[in-house]
Amino acid sequence: MTGQHKLLAVFAGVVALLIVASLVGALLAQRAASAKSREVIANLNARTKAWWVMVAVLGCAFAAGQGATLVLFAFASFFALREFISLTPTSSGDSSALALAFYVLLPGQYALIWTRQYGTFSIFLPVYAFLFLPAVSALASDTRDFLARSAKIQWAVMVCVYCVSHAPALLLLELPGFDGPNALLVMYLLLVVQLSDVLQYVFGKLFGRTPLAPQVSPSKTVEGLVGGGLTAVAVGGSLWWLTPFTWPQSLALSAAIVALGFLGGLCLSAVKRSLGAKDWGVMIEGHGGMLDRLDSLSFAAPVFFHLTRYFFE
Amino acid sequence: MRPSGALLVGLVKLIVGAYPRWIGCQPCARQRIYFANHSSHIDTVALWAALPLELRDVTHPVAARDYWGHGLRRYIATKALRAVLIDRAREDKSSNPLAPLIETLARGDSLILFPEGTRGSEALPGPFKSGLYHLAQQFPEVELVPVHLENLHRSLPKGAFVPIPITCTVRFGAPLRLEPAEAKEPFLARARGAVIALSGLHA
Numbered sequence: 001m002t003g004q005h006k007l008l009a010v011f012a013g014v015v016a017l018l019i020v021a022s023l024v025g026a027l028l029a030q031r032a033a034s035a036k037s038r039e040v041i042a043n044l045n046a047r048t049k050a051w052w053v054m055v056a057v058l059g060c061a062f063a064a065g066q067g068a069t070l071v072l073f074a075f076a077s078f079f080a081l082r083e084f085i086s087l088t089p090t091s092s093g094d095s096s097a098l099a100l101a102f103y104v105l106l107p108g109q110y111a112l113i114w115t116r117q118y119g120t121f122s123i124f125l126p127v128y129a130f131l132f133l134p135a136v137s138a139l140a141s142d143t144r145d146f147l148a149r150s151a152k153i154q155w156a157v158m159v160c161v162y163c164v165s166h167a168p169a170l171l172l173l174e175l176p177g178f179d180g181p182n183a184l185l186v187m188y189l190l191l192v193v194q195l196s197d198v199l200q201y202v203f204g205k206l207f208g209r210t211p212l213a214p215q216v217s218p219s220k221t222v223e224g225l226v227g228g229g230l231t232a233v234a235v236g237g238s239l240w241w242l243t244p245f246t247w248p249q250s251l252a253l254s255a256a257i258v259a260l261g262f263l264g265g266l267c268l269s270a271v272k273r274s275l276g277a278k279d280w281g282v283m284i285e286g287h288g289g290m291l292d293r294l295d296s297l298s299f300a301a302p303v304f305f306h307l308t309r310y311f312f313e
Numbered sequence: 314m315r316p317s318g319a320l321l322v323g324l325v326k327l328i329v330g331a332y333p334r335w336i337g338c339q340p341c342a343r344q345r346i347y348f349a350n351h352s353s354h355i356d357t358v359a360l361w362a363a364l365p366l367e368l369r370d371v372t373h374p375v376a377a378r379d380y381w382g383h384g385l386r387r388y389i390a391t392k393a394l395r396a397v398l399i400d401r402a403r404e405d406k407s408s409n410p411l412a413p414l415i416e417t418l419a420r421g422d423s424l425i426l427f428p429e430g431t432r433g434s435e436a437l438p439g440p441f442k443s444g445l446y447h448l449a450q451q452f453p454e455v456e457l458v459p460v461h462l463e464n465l466h467r468s469l470p471k472g473a474f475v476p477i478p479i480t481c482t483v484r485f486g487a488p489l490r491l492e493p494a495e496a497k498e499p500f501l502a503r504a505r506g507a508v509i510a511l512s513g514l515h516a
Contacts, residue, residue: 078478082330086480098477192372281480282332 003181004241006064010187011190014055021048031150040205042268048285054284054293059192066171067114067181074110079290079299081106083281087272088152092098093142097133097150105129109165116172130154159268159298160291166301173305178244185308189257192236193300194293196258196275197265200228217269229258244312255287256307257300264299291298315391318369322362329468329481333363336511337487338458340365344423344458345385347372348445350438350508351427352466354488355476359462360425361394362481363425373417374425377401391507401430411444418452428504432471438508449491449500456488459504485510 001009025045032038062073085098086118105125106238134150170185181188204224236254268291272280281289325331328353333340349360356375375389378398381390390396397413409415417424426448428441449457461484469476486507491500 082478082480085478086464090467092467092473095470095473095475095477099475102478105473281330282482283330 001200003179003184006184007181007187010191010239010242011055011062014191015163018048018052021051024311036119040303043286048286050284051288058235062187066183069116069171069186070110071169073164074106077106077110077161077164078102079155079283080164080294083158083283083289083291084160084244085153087275087277090149090153091142091144093140093144094137094149094153096140097137097153100133100136101129101153101161105157106161108249109161113165113169115174118172120167121169121172125157129157133157155271160294162301163298164294166305167297169305170308173309173313175244175308178312184242188239189234189301189304190297192232192241192254192257193261193297195235196229196232196261197296198228198312199231200224200262203231204228213266216266216273218253222267222271223254225262227261232258249311253304253307260300260303261296264296267299270296270307315393315499317389318395319395321358321389322369325355325358325362328476328478329465332480332482333361334484336401337486338456338485340368340485342368342371343456343479344418344454345372345458346418346420346424346426346445346448346452347460347485347509348426349460349462350471350512351429351432351469352438352462353432353469355465355469355481356427356432356462357394357396357425359465359481360460360483365409372423372425373397375414375427375492378419398423399427411447411513414444414448414453415487416477418448418455423455423497424448430503434471436512438505441505443497443503444498446491446500448496450514453491457504458488458489459486459507459511460484461486461508463480463512487513 010094012167021090022045025041026047028041029038029045032041057072061068081102092096109121111123112124133153134146137146137150137153167186167189170189171182173182199218202217203226204221207223208221210222211218211227211251212222233251233254237247237251238255240250243250245250245253268280272278279288280291283290284293287293326345339365347360359374361369361374374394376390376394376396376397376398379402381387381396382398387436390398399413400408400410412459414426416426426445428445429439430442430444432441445457450453463482465481465482467477467479468479487505491506
């Protein structure tokens with residue numbers, strides 16, 4: 001099977017999964033008796049419907065090539081950053097710093113992937129944005145809550161742009177013995193991280209008893225994490241044929257992706273709560289905002305990228 | 314909708330979202346005056362963009378001629394948004410500044426109005442000018458829909474040149490009516506209160 005065929009096979013698998021999910025959802029909707037369960041099922045079906053759209057958009061971008069994939073992730077970063085900043089109380093003194101973040105740093109970070117400059121890509125935001133963002137804010141001479149404001153913008157840029165950009169940065173890696181395309185690695189990461197979220201949700205709804213961190217995320221349960229997480233690791237392990245990994249390596253990397261994805265969801269949930277919100281936004285019907293879908297990816301992507309780069313390049 | 318209007322709507326949706334929330338009424342073809350808080354140059358397009366496509370064609374924003382009457386701004390206002398321009402300065406004291414608005418309403422079309430008359434810099438709107446009252450008197454059958462635009466004072470505050478991408482929710486409230494014998498000041502205070510109530514910031 002060539003790389004292109006593998007990519008097609010994965011998409012076919014995802015579409016089959018979505019068909020099953022849609023059928024199950026329709027069946028559950030017919031059976032739902034109480035108002036509460038009807039609400040849960042309606043949300044489930046809205047989520048499945050949104051997944052159809054997300055998979056279609058991703059499929060088109062992958063088919064159109066690396067440039068389109070980069071543009072797609074750049075827009076995902078843009079919307080995530082927009083949500084983060086919307087919930088963050090910034091002051092008018094931050095205008096220039098925010099314009100810099102949205103209109104220079106974000107496109108710049110993705111341009112560095114496009115021009116394949118790994119070195120600059122990896123330090124552009126943690127070093128240069130770190131120094132220049134607060135400098136620009138300081139020039140506006142508004143000292144009220146200066147450290148808190150700078151830190152929030154910094155965090156937003158690191159999570160929404162720097163971390164998320166590591167997913168399409170997988171396209172940069174040159175892996176000996178792997179005849180690619182590297183889009184397969186991006187697909188592998190997305191599949192494991194999102195499947196882990198979905199399975200944790202499903203296991204949580206079916207068997208969830210023990211809340212994990214009720215203050216941070218009331219829907220996360222120990223049963224959901226263990227059941228969903230382990231199943232996602234197993235599925236990830238079985239997808240070794242997409243990647244340059246052997247199956248035990250694939251199991252280990254999937255475990256890393258699932259663990260980091262969980263931590264990402266938890267941390268960003270805590271950030272969201274501290275800003276007094278339940279969802280990051282309203283862009284994706286049933287899911288909330290863009291960042292509600294990217295939270296786990298933002299933590300998993302950089303670690304998966306570096307593990308792959310360190311051990312396989 | 315014209316291509317220039319579609320481009321403008323696309324751009325504004327990309328930057329501020331302009332997500333509509335129909336809280337007190339539904340989008341429908343009834344003749345209406347939408348009135349909202351005003352804190353940014355994006356307000357007009359954001360409210361217009363939040364309306365469904367078919368309502369945009371018959372809903373005209375009201376814009377100040379002294380700002381929107383020249384060059385590119387004039388093109389955007391009159392061609393893309395099909396706005397109604399009014400004279401804030403009122404050089405000719407004998408003319409009725411509301412005349413173009415009355416003409417539009419008489420034609421059966423709807424209006425988008427910012428009764429503060431100018432952009433404020435606060436989250437809460439300033440006092441309302443009397444135009445809304447006079448229009449309500451002359452057109453009692455037209456629905457007066459309060460609208461709250463959230464966050465736009467953060468995206469493009471007075472004095473800023475580049476809009477910052479920040480999500481804006483456009484909340485549409487329950488229509489008001491001018492009560493028989495209701496005086497100007499209490500009506501304007503009630504209308505302003507209806508916009509504030511939608512913001513969730515009660516003051």
